[in-house]
Structures are given as structure tokens and as C-alpha cells.
Amino acid sequence: MKKILTKLAFTVLSLGSVAVAAQKSDLGAWYMYFGNNKISKKLNLHNEIQYRNFDAVGDLEQLLIRTGIGYDLTENNNNVLLGYGFILSRPYVNGEKTENIEHRIFQQFITRQKFGRFNLQHRYRLEERFLQDDFRMRFRYMVGLNIPITQKEMLPKSLYASVYNEIFLSFDSPVFDRNRVYGALGYVINKNMRIEAGYMNQLQENRNRGQIQIGFYNNIPFNKN
Structure with missing residues (x-):
């Protein structure tokens, strides 16, 4: 099973690098x-x-708020989660700013693997999207890698590289919705916090869109243990 997941992961990463070709x-x-x-x-x-x-x-462009409750099927791994998202979008239509609100329910499964320095993560997510005048469903698969640079492990005060590719598939036609390819440098602040800064390219409807991304990750446990 691990070999199958690994082959799928690197296939999707390879496809993602092709998808960023020039539009x-x-x-x-x-x-x-x-x-x-x-x-x-x-x-x-x-x-x-x-x-x-x-x-x-x-x-x-968009304000996205998500929350959910997850459960580890094995110790600190193989997490299943049920969540809800609120999405406020303000796109331009014919040069005019508009506003749309979406409510989203999602289910996901995350599994992690480690190969030497390579920390590999697979995320499978199913979304039920309640838009103002429509209902849609979508499947997403993301594969990501975190690779420590200055130390052998993801330890406090170390730099690391982060990459991922994510493909979105719609239950409607056309099936292909979008693809995202991301690369960043990160810094591990302590065992529960880290920060990343990078670039993401999104291919959607034959058009590439670039995004600068800054992300903060907080894993401070709420339980006493």
C-alpha cells in the first residue's frame, strides 16, 4: 500500500510541474x-x-474560514476529519466587484510517511459546496513534501523546504477544476509552531495565476498531556 501511495504522489507532483507551463x-x-x-x-x-x-x-479576493474535528486512526497519523468552511468571495465580473458567499462541508483523510529526510503527506478531501444559487461536489488530492535543510529532522530553529501539488476534480463537467503547485522555504520556530513563505501557481480554465503565500502553523495542544 505504501508503494502505491508513493508512486501516486510522485506522479501527481510530476504532472503539476507540467501544468505550470505558460499561460x-x-x-x-x-x-x-x-x-x-x-x-x-x-x-x-x-x-x-x-x-x-x-x-x-x-x-x-476571498476570505476563507475552516474548522473541523479530526480523529487519529493510528498514533499521530491516519487522520479522518469532518469540517465546515465559510467562504466569502469578491470577484470582478465585467470589471465590477461582486460578492458571493459559500458554505462548505468537507470530509478528509490525511496520512503521512517518512523516508529519511523526506516527510511525505497525502490529503484526500471531498467537498459539498452550497453556493448561493447552486450545489456542487468536488474531490481534491494533495501530495506534499517537507525536507529539512539545516538539520536532519524538522527540529526547532531549522530551515526546511516545502513543496506540494494539489489537483481538484469536479463531479460535474468539465471534470478538471484546477491544479495548484507550490514551493516555499519554512522555519521551525519550536516543536509546535512554524512559518512558511513561498509561491503557488494555480492552473484553472487554461489560465495560470500566481500567488505569493505566507503561512503560519500552530500545533499547540489544548489537552494537558
Whole structure:
């Protein structure tokens, strides 16, 4: 099973590198907070805020708030999660700023593997999207790698490289929704916190869109143990 997951992961990463080939591109910025906090030995609380801009700051494209409860099937791994997302979008339509609200329910499974310095993660996510005048479903698969640079492990005060590729598949036609490819440098602040800064390219409807991303990750446990 591990060999199958690994082959799938590197296949998707390879496809992602092809997907960033040249289409029209413009640059935005995403500022992100991710919390994954233990509330018991098996349960965790996921909490997330993403502030996405058309430019560096000030021209809001999307505000995304997600939360959920997860359960580890094995010790600190193989996590299943049920969550909810609130998404406020402000796209331009014919040059005019508009506003849309989406409520989203999602189910996901995350599994992690380690090969020497390589910390590999697979995330499978199913989304039920309640838009203002529509209902849609979507499947997402993400594979990511964290690779420590200045130390052999992801230890405090160490630098690391982070890459991922994520493909989105719609239950409607067309099936292909979008693909995201990401690369960043990160810094491990302590055993429960780290920060990343990088670049993500999104291919959607034959158009590439670049995003500068800054993310903060908080894993401080809420339980006493």
C-alpha cells in the first residue's frame, strides 16, 4: 500500500510541474493561519483562516474560514476529519466587484510517511459546496513534501523546504477544476509552531495565476498531556 501511495504522489507532483507551463499570469497574495490542536490523545481541532488578495494587500479576493474535528486512526497519523468552511468571495465580473458567499462541508483523510529526510503527506478531501444559487461536489488530492535543510529532522530553529501539488476534480463537467503547485522555504520556530513563505501557481480554465503565500502553523495542544 505504501508503494502505491508513493508512486501516486510522485506522479501527481510530476504532472503539476507540467501544468505550470505558460499561460497568462497575474500575481496575488494569500495570508494564511493553520491550527491543528490536540484536544485528546486521538482527537484534534482544525482551525484555519485564509485572507486572499488580488494584489499584495487591500483588494480582497476571498476570505476563507475552516474548522473541523479530526480523529487519529493510528498514533499521530491516519487522520479522518469532518469540517465546515465559510467562504466569502469578491470577484470582478465585467470589471465590477461582486460578492458571493459559500458554505462548505468537507470530509478528509490525511496520512503521512517518512523516508529519511523526506516527510511525505497525502490529503484526500471531498467537498459539498452550497453556493448561493447552486450545489456542487468536488474531490481534491494533495501530495506534499517537507525536507529539512539545516538539520536532519524538522527540529526547532531549522530551515526546511516545502513543496506540494494539489489537483481538484469536479463531479460535474468539465471534470478538471484546477491544479495548484507550490514551493516555499519554512522555519521551525519550536516543536509546535512554524512559518512558511513561498509561491503557488494555480492552473484553472487554461489560465495560470500566481500567488505569493505566507503561512503560519500552530500545533499547540489544548489537552494537558
